[in-house]
Amino acid sequence: MIPVTKPYLPNREKLNQYIDGIYERQWLTNNGQLVQQLTQRLEDYLGVENLLLVSNGTLALQIAYRALGVSDATPAAQPEAITTPFTFIATASSLKWDGVQPVFTDIDPDAWCLSPANIKAAITPRTRAIVPVHVFGNACDVETIDKIASAHSLKVIYDASHAFGVKYKGESLLKHGDAATLSFHATKLFHTCEGGAIIFKRKEDLERAKKMINFGIAGPETIRELGINAKMNELQAAMGLCVLDEIELIERDRRELTETYEACLGGKGQRQRILAGATRNHAYYPVAFKDSDELAKVISSLSNSKIVARRYFYPSLESVACLETDSLGCPESRKLAERIACLPIYSGLTKENVVSIADTVLEVLK
Numbered sequence: 001m002i003p004v005t006k007p008y009l010p011n012r013e014k015l016n017q018y019i020d021g022i023y024e025r026q027w028l029t030n031n032g033q034l035v036q037q038l039t040q041r042l043e044d045y046l047g048v049e050n051l052l053l054v055s056n057g058t059l060a061l062q063i064a065y066r067a068l069g070v071s072d073a074t075p076a077a078q079p080e081a082i083t084t085p086f087t088f089i090a091t092a093s094s095l096k097w098d099g100v101q102p103v104f105t106d107i108d109p110d111a112w113c114l115s116p117a118n119i120k121a122a123i124t125p126r127t128r129a130i131v132p133v134h135v136f137g138n139a140c141d142v143e144t145i146d147k148i149a150s151a152h153s154l155k156v157i158y159d160a161s162h163a164f165g166v167k168y169k170g171e172s173l174l175k176h177g178d179a180a181t182l183s184f185h186a187t188k189l190f191h192t193c194e195g196g197a198i199i200f201k202r203k204e205d206l207e208r209a210k211k212m213i214n215f216g217i218a219g220p221e222t223i224r225e226l227g228i229n230a231k232m233n234e235l236q237a238a239m240g241l242c243v244l245d246e247i248e249l250i251e252r253d254r255r256e257l258t259e260t261y262e263a264c265l266g267g268k269g270q271r272q273r274i275l276a277g278a279t280r281n282h283a284y285y286p287v288a289f290k291d292s293d294e295l296a297k298v299i300s301s302l303s304n305s306k307i308v309a310r311r312y313f314y315p316s317l318e319s320v321a322c323l324e325t326d327s328l329g330c331p332e333s334r335k336l337a338e339r340i341a342c343l344p345i346y347s348g349l350t351k352e353n354v355v356s357i358a359d360t361v362l363e364v365l366k
């Protein structure tokens, strides 16, 4: 069976050495040595400052909302955040969970990210933030979005879960927004089994968030603000340090697989339009087909060959009842969600695998 993705397992001996160190120090969590090392190495590798490691990508979003005053302990204020319906559920459910109503506006039909023109029209007096997603690692139109936000005094939190290592105009894409969040879930390009990070624009927001992830504890006998537990532990950091040592190999594997897909599929199937000036990290290989029938045929034909193509992202989130949205509908997102899937891509998948996957797809599109 060829799955759509596989977690990357780094060198085992190196991981054992880190675990030996954990046993010697007998320090398992609460900003341990390995968490500190990983923080520093990720800041260097990504070219960012003010990075905070947390226990997963969903809490990264929630801490960012809280540290930036988007969510708070007074849901009576009924705050809103404008976000995209074409994403993983966690982008929107994390808002709703914390009493912020997600308001969905439609995506750009070619770039598949939030369309800035639609954002403007959805701003109300309750809007506190814009939460765009660099979906499949494709950079949003960050310059226009950042401008809209500052004109209306809104916070911007980019869900950059897919955008590890992406650069825009020569600098880290993660520098855009008041905060950008990453997920280090096992299936992501870079992972710590479970984990995540927030990159804050401002140091004072980082300092506030540092206390928030540790129950709001400000000193041995001081608690000034509500907090939660969102700390990364030493075992997670050990995995991250090992994966980071091999990140160039991971990226090379994925780039080569992407190139093989591109060469085999040629002009067949719609691919995402990548923002000019942005790099790609090849975290996913999404293809949009003509319609839901064609997609269903592709999926079933691949499945007959024991290959899994997954419907990322379905359904379009404005249709999810528990989010209680009254958005007017997002036709572009809905149409895209009906006809898109991600094809397998991961280290360990061979070029021959990709050729045979592409052949199966092309057989359906003939």
Ligand SMILES: *Cc1c(COP(=O)(O)O)cnc(C)c1O
Residues within 6 Å of the ligand: 056, 057, 058, 059, 087, 088, 090, 091, 133, 159, 161, 162, 183, 184, 185, 194, 195, 196
């Ligand atoms: C994976 C993902 C998340 C959630 O991250 P976890 O680490 O699994 O909590 C949030 N948003 C997007 C877009 C994701 O892909």
